[in-house]
Amino acid sequence: MFSIQNNQHDSSYLSLVSNVGPFNEFIDEYDPNEAFNTLSNARVLVIGAGGLGCEILKDLALTGFKKIDIIDADTIEVSNLNRQFLFRSGDVGRPKAEVAAEFVKRKSMGKNLSIVSHYCRIQDKPQSFYKQFDVVICGLDSVEARRWINATLVSLVDSNLNGLIPMIDGGTEGFRGQSRVILPTVTSCYECTLDMITPKTTYPVCTIANTPRLPEHCVEWASVLEWPRRFPGKKFDPDLSEHLDWMYETAHRRAIHFKIDGVTKELTLGVVKNIIPAIASTNAIIAASCCNEAFKYVTSSNPILNNYMMYSGDYSIFTYTYSHARKPNCPVCGNHPKTIKVPGSWDLRDFIEHIKEKHDISIGTPSLATATKQLYFRSPPSLEEFTRKNLGRKLSELLDDNEEVIVSDPKLPISLRLLVKLE
Amino acid sequence: MLKIRQLQKKKQDEDASLQSNAKDDKIAVSNNSTSAARVSAAQLRLQKDLTELDLPKSIKVNFTNPSNIFNFVLSIVPQEGFYKMGLFKFTVEINENFPIDPPKIRCMQKIYHPNIDLDGNICLNILREDWSPVLNLNSVIIGLNFLFLEPNPNDPLNKEAANVLAKNKNVFASNVKVAMRGGSVDGERYDRVI
Ligand SMILES: [Zn+2]
Numbered sequence: 037m038f039s040i041q042n043n044q045h046d047s048s049y050l051s052l053v054s055n056v057g058p059f060n061e062f063i064d065e066y067d068p069n070e071a072f073n074t075l076s077n078a079r080v081l082v083i084g085a086g087g088l089g090c091e092i093l094k095d096l097a098l099t100g101f102k103k104i105d106i107i108d109a110d111t112i113e114v115s116n117l118n119r120q121f122l123f124r125s126g127d128v129g130r131p132k133a134e135v136a137a138e139f140v141k142r143k144s145m146g147k148n149l150s151i152v153s154h155y156c157r158i159q160d161k162p163q164s165f166y167k168q169f170d171v172v173i174c175g176l177d178s179v180e181a182r183r184w185i186n187a188t189l190v191s192l193v194d195s196n197l198n199g200l201i202p203m204i205d206g207g208t209e210g211f212r213g214q215s216r217v218i219l220p221t222v223t224s225c226y227e228c229t230l231d232m233i234t235p236k237t238t239y240p241v242c243t244i245a246n247t248p249r250l251p252e253h254c255v256e257w258a259s260v261l262e263w264p265r266r267f268p269g270k271k272f273d274p275d276l277s278e279h280l281d282w283m284y285e286t287a288h289r290r291a292i293h294f295k296i297d298g299v300t301k302e303l304t305l306g307v308v309k310n311i312i313p314a315i316a317s318t319n320a321i322i323a324a325s326c327c328n329e330a331f332k333y334v335t336s337s338n339p340i341l342n343n344y345m346m347y348s349g350d351y352s353i354f355t356y357t358y359s360h361a362r363k364p365n366c367p368v369c370g371n372h373p374k375t376i377k378v379p380g381s382w383d384l385r386d387f388i389e390h391i392k393e394k395h396d397i398s399i400g401t402p403s404l405a406t407a408t409k410q411l412y413f414r415s416p417p418s419l420e421e422f423t424r425k426n427l428g429r430k431l432s433e434l435l436d437d438n439e440e441v442i443v444s445d446p447k448l449p450i451s452l453r454l455l456v457k458l459e
Numbered sequence: 460m461l462k463i464r465q466l467q468k469k470k471q472d473e474d475a476s477l478q479s480n481a482k483d484d485k486i487a488v489s490n491n492s493t494s495a496a497r498v499s500a501a502q503l504r505l506q507k508d509l510t511e512l513d514l515p516k517s518i519k520v521n522f523t524n525p526s527n528i529f530n531f532v533l534s535i536v537p538q539e540g541f542y543k544m545g546l547f548k549f550t551v552e553i554n555e556n557f558p559i560d561p562p563k564i565r566c567m568q569k570i571y572h573p574n575i576d577l578d579g580n581i582c583l584n585i586l587r588e589d590w591s592p593v594l595n596l597n598s599v600i601i602g603l604n605f606l607f608l609e610p611n612p613n614d615p616l617n618k619e620a621a622n623v624l625a626k627n628k629n630v631f632a633s634n635v636k637v638a639m640r641g642g643s644v645d646g647e648r649y650d651r652v653i
Pocket residue numbers: 224225226227228229363366367368369370
């Protein structure tokens with residue numbers, strides 16, 4: 037019997053966990069009380085407090101999640117106010133994560149809701165930070181950040197699938213979007229599907245140099261060709277207004293010269309920052325889908341998305357769900373690090389022989405490196421020469437205990453990853 | 460979160476059935492690492508690309524700081540064509556978003572070439588609009604080498620050079636010779652590369 041006394045706030049979704057529905061996958065083990073407790077105690081990390089992140093945070097709070105963390109390194113800008121509805125003009129300049137957390141908490145009084153905000157880059161947090169969560173939901177607009185969190189979550193899983201934290205990833209572009217559930221090392225990961233990413237729109241250098249026709253060509257001319265010519269070695273920062281002003285004025289002059297209309301400050305910013313058009317309604321659809329997946333996963337009330345849903349609303353409406361296959365040679369999830377125990381007194385050459393024997397790398401010598409050091413590179417010749425001296429050095433001099441070593445060889449479809457324990 | 464338990468159980472059963480025919484294996488599968496630095500996806504891919512480089516002797520890759528494989532200098536000595544025996548150097552910069560972002564390549568010298576401007580910008584489709592993660596470092600370097608074997612007057616970055624190439628190959632060839640020795644062409648002085 038489902039016996040929890042609930043307040044009004046929770047009533048809307050309770051029947052979803054209190055009854056065992058026809059699609060429940062775990063009829064024998066499912067316990068409504070446990071499902072409710074898990075929902076109240078599950079720790080969810082929301083990455084990104086932008087358009088999608090604000091929606092996700094609101095949806096989570098309204099569907100019974102009580103322990104939420106949100107992380108974002110951005111501060112609020114005036115241009116965010118139109119669709120990032122948790123922010124008001126008085127918040128401009130403050131950290132997005134902090135303001136979003138305060139707003140949702142204030143709106144949901146009496147619900148024992150804890151929202152902890154983190155105003156930093158995701159890369160600034162250690163692995164131990166990510167280990168605390170039961171599920172991670174991403175509302176990011178950056179490929180780089182997604183790749184990073186994906187690789188981090190993959191690295192937390194061991195061979196018995198302990199440490200597995202699902203990554204629910206949402207993304208939108210205009211009227212289109214997608215949501216997906218990644219079970220690291222079990223389903224396809226973000227890196228497995230890298231080839232599907234639409235690359236940033238770029239134009240041939242010769243076109244922007246000689247025959248500009250579009251306002252974008254003028255902005256690219258200013259940023260790709262003129263900026264390095266005028267300020268060699270200086271990095272362009274689109275968040276600095278004097279940099280952006282220079283870019284806009286330079287692009288604008290170019291546009292006048294070639295009689296091209298449409299170079300505005302907004303367009304300039306859009307091109308240099310590669311801003312993808314976003315609308316609140318698509319964000320709402322995708323955020324809702326992500327949060328429903330989190331709810332179903334945490335409560336075990338219904339099967340979760342397997343594993344990719346695309347939504348297309350630009351021409352009629354079309355959604356399509358399919359199971360994206362894992363890429364066997366995915367550099368991130370295709371080769372999970374293996375622990376190898378070897379004597380620290382071995383030199384690198386002994387170690388290489390040992391690996392070659394173990395992994396049938398019969399011809400030549402593979403390349404080996406750690407995150408910070410090239411141990412041995414078989415090619416190009418200049419690196420081979422530089423790293424050759426390491427072949428005779430002891431492992432204990434070259435490696436820290438438990439350091440990850442990457443082994444690459446043309447014979448191997450993917451690089452091997454070894455965690456080397458020194459004895 | 461019963462899903463995880465279900466997956467773990469399934470994994471155990473699979474492992475158990477594998478166990479019977481597994482040979483003795485010193486390589487145990489890991490618990491997660493505690494080591495601080497983790498190898499990034501970009502580094503994994505770059506290491507693979509470098510290991511698989513298959514270049515003729517006339518193309519060399521040199522590292523100013525060999526402990527940083529993300530930045531290096533490429534030198535090309537064309538074996539035939541207008542630029543035969545010149546020594547052309549390029550900086551190659553790879554960022555943490557590789558292979559989503561292409562390698563950034565610039566010519567270090569001021570050279571007379573229809574597809575390379577006086578600042579070292581290069582017009583090569585696979586370095587920009589036609590780049591794809593499916594391409595690798597080798598294909599980019601071979602593509603760059605090809606620009607010296609077959610300069611293309613249709614994608615000009617140095618318009619004067621492109622016009623001369625389109626109109627009169629003999630004049631173009633002699634202009635290239637002058638420029639490669641460090642001389643001036645149309646009032647512009649070029650770097651000596653020979
Ligand atoms: Zn993968």
